[in-house]
Amino acid sequence: MKRTERVGAIIRILTQNPNQIYSLGYFSDMFTAAKSTVSEDVSTARQLLLATELGRIETTAGAKGGIKYIPLVSPRHGEELLTKLCSKLSDSNRILGGGFLYTSDLMFDPNIVSGVAMMFSEQFMNRGADYVVTIETKGIPIAFMTAHMLNLPLVVVRRESKISEGSTVSINYFSGSAERIQKMSLAKRAVEPGKRAIIIDDFMRAGGSIKGIIEILGEFDVSVVGTGVVIASVEPQKKKIDDYYPLLYLGEVDEEAKTIEIFRERDVKFENRA
Amino acid sequence: MKRTERVGAIIRILTQNPNQIYSLGYFSDMFTAAKSTVSEDVSTARQLLLATELGRIETTAGAKGGIKYIPLVSPRHGEELLTKLCSKLSDSNRILGGGFLYTSDLMFDPNIVSGVAMMFSEQFMNRGADYVVTIETKGIPIAFMTAHMLNLPLVVVRRESKISEGSTVSINYFSGSAERIQKMSLAKRAVEPGKRAIIIDDFMRAGGSIKGIIEILGEFDVSVVGTGVVIASVEPQKKKIDDYYPLLYLGEVDEEAKTIEIFRERDVKFENRA
Numbered sequence: 001m002k003r004t005e006r007v008g009a010i011i012r013i014l015t016q017n018p019n020q021i022y023s024l025g026y027f028s029d030m031f032t033a034a035k036s037t038v039s040e041d042v043s044t045a046r047q048l049l050l051a052t053e054l055g056r057i058e059t060t061a062g063a064k065g066g067i068k069y070i071p072l073v074s075p076r077h078g079e080e081l082l083t084k085l086c087s088k089l090s091d092s093n094r095i096l097g098g099g100f101l102y103t104s105d106l107m108f109d110p111n112i113v114s115g116v117a118m119m120f121s122e123q124f125m126n127r128g129a130d131y132v133v134t135i136e137t138k139g140i141p142i143a144f145m146t147a148h149m150l151n152l153p154l155v156v157v158r159r160e161s162k163i164s165e166g167s168t169v170s171i172n173y174f175s176g177s178a179e180r181i182q183k184m185s186l187a188k189r190a191v192e193p194g195k196r197a198i199i200i201d202d203f204m205r206a207g208g209s210i211k212g213i214i215e216i217l218g219e220f221d222v223s224v225v226g227t228g229v230v231i232a233s234v235e236p237q238k239k240k241i242d243d244y245y246p247l248l249y250l251g252e253v254d255e256e257a258k259t260i261e262i263f264r265e266r267d268v269k270f271e272n273r274a
Numbered sequence: 275m276k277r278t279e280r281v282g283a284i285i286r287i288l289t290q291n292p293n294q295i296y297s298l299g300y301f302s303d304m305f306t307a308a309k310s311t312v313s314e315d316v317s318t319a320r321q322l323l324l325a326t327e328l329g330r331i332e333t334t335a336g337a338k339g340g341i342k343y344i345p346l347v348s349p350r351h352g353e354e355l356l357t358k359l360c361s362k363l364s365d366s367n368r369i370l371g372g373g374f375l376y377t378s379d380l381m382f383d384p385n386i387v388s389g390v391a392m393m394f395s396e397q398f399m400n401r402g403a404d405y406v407v408t409i410e411t412k413g414i415p416i417a418f419m420t421a422h423m424l425n426l427p428l429v430v431v432r433r434e435s436k437i438s439e440g441s442t443v444s445i446n447y448f449s450g451s452a453e454r455i456q457k458m459s460l461a462k463r464a465v466e467p468g469k470r471a472i473i474i475d476d477f478m479r480a481g482g483s484i485k486g487i488i489e490i491l492g493e494f495d496v497s498v499v500g501t502g503v504v505i506a507s508v509e510p511q512k513k514k515i516d517d518y519y520p521l522l523y524l525g526e527v528d529e530e531a532k533t534i535e536i537f538r539e540r541d542v543k544f545e546n547r548a
Contacts, residue, residue, distance in 0.1 A: 004278045005322035011282045012289050012328050016388070030326075048279035052304075054286050096440045102463055104439065108430060110422040114290070137410045137430060138438070144415040148384040156382060156411060163452075164412070165378065166370045178437075189376055 006031050006041045007048075014045070014057065014069035018121070019151035023066040042067055053077070070125065071149050073118045081115040082247060082264060089231070089248070092258035099253045101260065107138045107202045107230070116247065117145030120200055120228040123245055124150070127225040130195035131155045133217065135184060135209055142230060143200040155197070157213055161185040169219050173212035176236075177205045184209075186216050193221035203250075204229040207240035214241065234263070237270050280305050280315045285323070288331065288343035292395070293425035297340040316341055327351070344399065345423050347392045355389040356521060356538060363505070363522070366532035373527045375534065381412050381476045381504070390521065391419030394474055394502040397519055398424070401499040404469040405429045407491065409458060409483055416504060417474035429471070431487055435459040443493050447486035450510075451479045458483075460490050467495035477524075478503040481514035488515065508537070511544050 001009075010027060014020075027038045046057040053074035059067050073081070085106065094101045106112050120142070132150065134143035135157040147154040160183070161168040170185035191197070199213050214224050232239075232246035249268045251261025275283075284301060288294075301312045320331040327348035333341050347355070359380065368375040380386050394416070406424065408417035409431040421428040434457070435442040444459035465471070473487050488498050506513075506520035523542045525535025 001322075001325065004281050004318055005325065007278050008281050008285045008319055008322045009326045009328065011285050012323065012326070015286050016289060017385075044278055045282055048275075048282045049286065051275065051279065052283045052286070054283065096438065098437060100438050102438070102440050102461070104430070104461060104464065105427065108418070108421075108428040110418070110425065110428070111291075113418070114422070137414070137432065140411070140414045141418040141428065144382070144384070144387070144418060147382075148388070151384065153379065154382040154384070154415065156378070158411065163372060164370065164374050164376070166376050187376070187378060190378065 001031050001033070003041065003044070006033065006038070007044050010038075010041055010045050011049070014067065015055065015071075017151070018055075018069050018071045018149045019125070021060060021064065021066040021068045026066070071118045071121055073115065073122055077115070078119060081112070081119070085112065085116075085230075085248060086262045086264070089250075089262045090260050092260060095253060095255055095258060095260065097255070099255075101250070101253065103202065103231070104138060108141055113141045113145050116142050116230055117149050119247060120146040120198075120245075121149035123228060124198045124226040127198060128196055129198045129225055131191060131197045131222070133157065133197045133199050133213060133224075134201055135159070135213055139200060139202040139230075142202060146198070146200050146228070150198075152198075155186070155190050157184050157186050157216060159184060165190075169216065171212060171216050171219070173208055173215065175208045177208075182212075184212050184216055186220070191217070191220050191222050195222050196225045197222050199224055199227040200229075201227075202230050204232045204239070204244065204246070206236050206238075207244070210244070211240040234261075234268060275305050275307070277315065277318070280307065280312070281318050281322075284312075284315055284319050288319070288341065289329065289345075291425070292329075292343050292345045292423045293399070295334060295338065295340040295342045300340070345392045345395055347389065347396055351389070352393060355386070355393070359386065359390075359504075359522060360536045360538070363524075363536045364534050366534060369527060369529055369532060369534065371529075373529075375524070375527065377476065377505070378412060382415055387415045387419050390416050390504055391423050393521060394420040394472075394519075395423035397502060398472045398500040401472060402470055403472045403499050405465060405471045405496070407431065407471045407473050407487060407498075408475055409433070409487055413474060413476040413504075416476060420472070420474050420502070424472075426472075429460070429464050431458050431460050431490060433458060439464075443490065445486060445490050445493070447482055447489070449482045451482075456483075456486075458486050458490055460494070465491070465494050465496050469496050470499045471496050473498055473501040474503075475501075476504050478506045478513070478518065478520070480510050480512075481518070484518070485514040508535075508542060 056070045132147035133155045165187040168185040227244040233250045249263040330344045406421035407429045439461040442459040449456045501518040523537040
C-alpha cells in the first residue's frame with residue numbers, strides 16, 4: 001500500500017469511530033508496515049485534518065495509549081449550521097397551537113443531527129462523562145449522535161416503565177410544557193452508581209424534565225456534569241436548572257401575525273442569569 | 275495541498291456524509307486545484323476504500339452528478355459484528371420475566387448501532403426509499419443511523435399523539451408482545467403521499483407493530499419497500515407480515531435453566547416460509 005492509501009484508510013477508520021483509541025500496532029498490522037511508517041502516516045493525517053478544519057487527531061500515552069479522532073466544528077461550519085437552523089425554525093408553517101412549533105423533521109434530519117451533535121460533543125468532551133442521557137422521544141437521535149461522537153453509551157429515560165426494561169426506578173415531576181404531573185422511569189440496569197452523565201435534549205421550557213432527569217439519576221448516584229439543549233425558550237427566564245448550554249433560544253410565537261422569534265444564544269440577555 | 279492531504283480530506287468528507295452527492299467542483303474549490311487533479315484524487319480514494327473493504331465511491335452522471343460514498347460492511351466485519359451480538363445476547367443476565375430480554379444497552383451502543391445500520395443500509399440501498407420509519411423507542415438509534423447512512427429523513431411513529439406533533443392520524447392494532455390493543459399515531463406533516471419507506475425496528479415477535487406501521491403509512495399513501503429488524507423471534511413462525519429482513523433470531527428463553535437461544539438467520543428453517 002502506498003502512503004496516500006494508508007493515510008486515507010487511517011482517516012476513514014478514525015473519523016468513523018470518534019474518540020476511540022487505536023494503537024499504532026493496529027494499523028501496522030493492517031498495512032503490514034513498520035510502526036515508524038504508520039507514525040509518519042498519522043502525522044500527515046493529523047496535519048490535513050487541521051488544515052481542512054475537519055477535526056483533530058490526539059495521541060495518548062501509556063500501555064493503552066494510541067491515537068484517536070476528536071470531531072471539531074470549525075467556527076465557519078458552526079455558524080452556517082446555526083444560521084440554517086434559525087432560518088428553518090422561523091418558518092411560520094411550523095406554528096402549532098399553544099405556542100408550540102413542529103420541529104420533528106429537523107430533530108430527525110441526519111445532516112442537522114450530525115452537526116448539532118458535533119457541537120455538543122465539542123462542548124462536553126472534557127467533562128469526564130460516562131453516559132449521554134436523554135428522555136424519549138424527540139431528542140434521541142441528537143443524544144445518540146452525541147454519544148457516538150464521544151464514544152459513550154446512550155441511556156434513555158422512559159415515560160412509562162416497560163416490561164422489556166426489567167425493574168425500574170420511577171419519579172413524578174411537574175412538566176410546565178404539559179402543565180401537569182408526569183412520570184419518568186429508568187431501568188435499574190441502565191447505569192452504574194458513581195458514574196457521570198451529560199444530559200442532551202431537543203427542547204427546554206422551564207427545565208422541569210431536565211430537573212427530573214437529574215433527580216432520577218441522583219437516585220442511582222449518577223451525577224450530571226453538563227446539559228445541552230438544542231432550543232431553550234426565553235420564557236420563563238427563571239429556569240428550574242441553572243447550568244445548561246442551549247444552541248438557540250425561542251422567543252415569542254405569534255399565532256396571529258404568524259411570526260416566530262429565534263435568537264442566537266449570544267443575543268439573549270437574561271436579567272437573572274449570570 | 276499535497277495529493278495525500280487532498281485524498282484524506284475527500285475521504286473524511288465523503289465517508290462522514292454517506293450517500294450525499296458532491297460535485298468535483300466542490301472539491302476543486304476547496305483545494306483550489308484543477309478538476310482533473312481532483313478526479314485523480316477521487317480515483318485514488320476509490321481504490322483505497324476498495325482495497326481496505328471500507329466502502330465504495332460511486333460516480334453519478336448528469337447536471338446534478340458527482341461522487342458519493344456508499345458504506346459497505348465487508349463479509350468479515352459483518353461476521354464479526356453478528357458473532358459479537360449473538361454472544362452478548364446469549365448472556366443469561368439479560369433474562370427478564372415472560373421470555374423478554376434486556377437489550378437496551380445493545381440497541382443504544384454506538385458501535386453496535388453503527389455496524390447494524392450499515393448492514394441495513396447495504397440491504398436496502400437500492401429500494402428507492404424516501405424515508406426510514408420506526409416506532410418509538412428502542413429502535414430509534416438504529417433507524418436513525420440507517421437513515422444517516424442512506425441520507426434519508428427519519429420518521430418516528432409515536433405511541434401517543436403529542437401536542438408538538440400537530441394534527442395526527444391514529445390507528446389501533448393488536449400487539450402480541452403486550453397482548454393487548456395498542457395505539458400508534460403519525461403526524462400529518464411527517465410524510466408526503468406517494469412516497470416510499472423502509473421500516474427499521476429493534477425486535478419483532480409476530481409482526482403486529484410492523485403491520486400497524488404499514489397500515490398507518492397506507493393511510494398517507496406511503497408504500498413500504500423493505501423491513502429490517504435486528505432480532506426476530508422464531509415463534510410464532512407464522513408472522514403477520516411476509517417480507518422482512520432479520521439479522522438474528524431469538525429462540526427459546528428458558529428462565530429456569532437460564533439459557534437463551536440466538537440463531538443466525540441462515541440457521542433458521544421455517545416450514546411455512548419460502
